[in-house]
Amino acid sequence: MPRPAIIAIVLLSLVGGAVGAWLSLPPSAANAGSAPFAGSWDPADPRLGEKAYVMCQGCHGADGRGVPGYAPALAASRWLTGPPEAAALIVLHGFDSTSEPGSAYVSSRMLGHGRQLTDAEIAALLTHARASWGNQAPAIAAGAVSAMRSRFSSRSAPWSPAELRAITR
Amino acid sequence: MKIPIITTAVAAILVIAAAWAVSEHRRTHHDGRSGIPAAEADAPPEFALTASDGRSVTAASLRGTVCLIYFGFTTCPDVCPTELGWMMRTLRQLGPIADAVQPIFISVDPERDTPAKLSAYAAAFHPRMLALTGTPDQVKAAADAFGVVYRKQTPVSQQPGFYLIDHTMTTFVLDREGRIVHRLASADTTPEQAAAMLRALAGGAP
Secondary structure, eight states: OOHHHHHHHHHHHHHHHHHHHHSOOOHHHHHHHSOOOOOOSOTTOTTHHHHHTHHHHHHHOTTSOOBTTTBOOSTTOHHHHSOHHHHHHHHHHEEOOTTSTTOSOSSOOEEOOTTTSOHHHHHHHHHHHHTSTTOOOOOOOHHHHHHHHHHTTTOOSOBOHHHHHHHHO | OOOOHHHHHHHHHHHHHHHHHHHHHIIIIIOSOTTOOOOTTOOOOOOEEEETTSOEEEHHHHTTSEEEEEEEOTTOOSHHHHHHHHHHHHHHHHGGGGGGEEEEEEESOTTTOOHHHHHHHHHHHOTTOEEEEOOHHHHHHHHHHHTOOEEEOOOSSSSTTOOOEEEOOOEEEEOTTSOEEEEEOTTTOOHHHHHHHHHHHHSSOO
8 A cells, every 4th residue: 555545544543533532422431531530529528428419310310219211219229228339339330230131221221430439429429328218228338339449440331230149149 | 556546535535524524523512622712702601590599690790700610400310410520529629719719500401400409409519509590591592602502302211201401511611701711521621620720710819
């Protein structure tokens, strides 16, 4: 190939990549590539959990009741109120039950929030949600979230129920 | 094997077209790259809205204050909390100078975002965040003034009254004269970089 053609093709692929990067990607996909900026709230704020839950309410509702066919209720959610490890991993990397027989969320899955939230923020919002809307599960400590973050530091894809069951068994 | 000159020419044309498409897209959708000041000629955007506490807030009433403005809606799934979280992180980076910056959330969902919902939403992010809304016409006028576009999406759930809204996800930085001096997004500006820009604007005596 003559050199100009090669240069043109290289340029083309660079520009193509750039177009892809600039076009409005789905928000979470875009965030996945950008620098994390967790730590939006004052860690000493006694209402940290309630405030940081604002990250979840758009889908799961301020009342924890979810939106049928869009996002499940967190009130009486077995995944939320079950083992702290599973709850932490769902927030860190997301949740995808679409492969489960009978999943109500065949077309939507949840992406992770690990890059927008600190371990303390995740622990606080989970503790808040585990004690709201009729839920009565014990608090989760920031250390439990940190342990999951470091144990699965190379993970980015959402977890399937089967994977979470294997981890928390 | 020899590739004819025509292939080279076609490839070159494609490159130019793609580059144009990118710049055009950025101009119309993303409102420019982080940190690049908007054109000096930009007139300050004018608007008249109502705060969640009932106060009326206009562009004129905010003159003299450096503002961070983001348009969204309180049931916005991911983008709004992410961008507002980024805004809060930026303010935390600023330390005491943050007091000289007014964070503002403008709802593009006057139908569902009641004052009570707006107050609670804004308070979750920042104690001083102003949450503004208005009549659908006022909101539209404000969005137009900033070049913000928003549009209801077809419902993704059967739930009555449920819909999402596509909207521009830019955080606008207004200087004390009310001019847009930066158009930012969490995807390409770190809170540290944004804080440096704000420090330059709000750091000195008013």
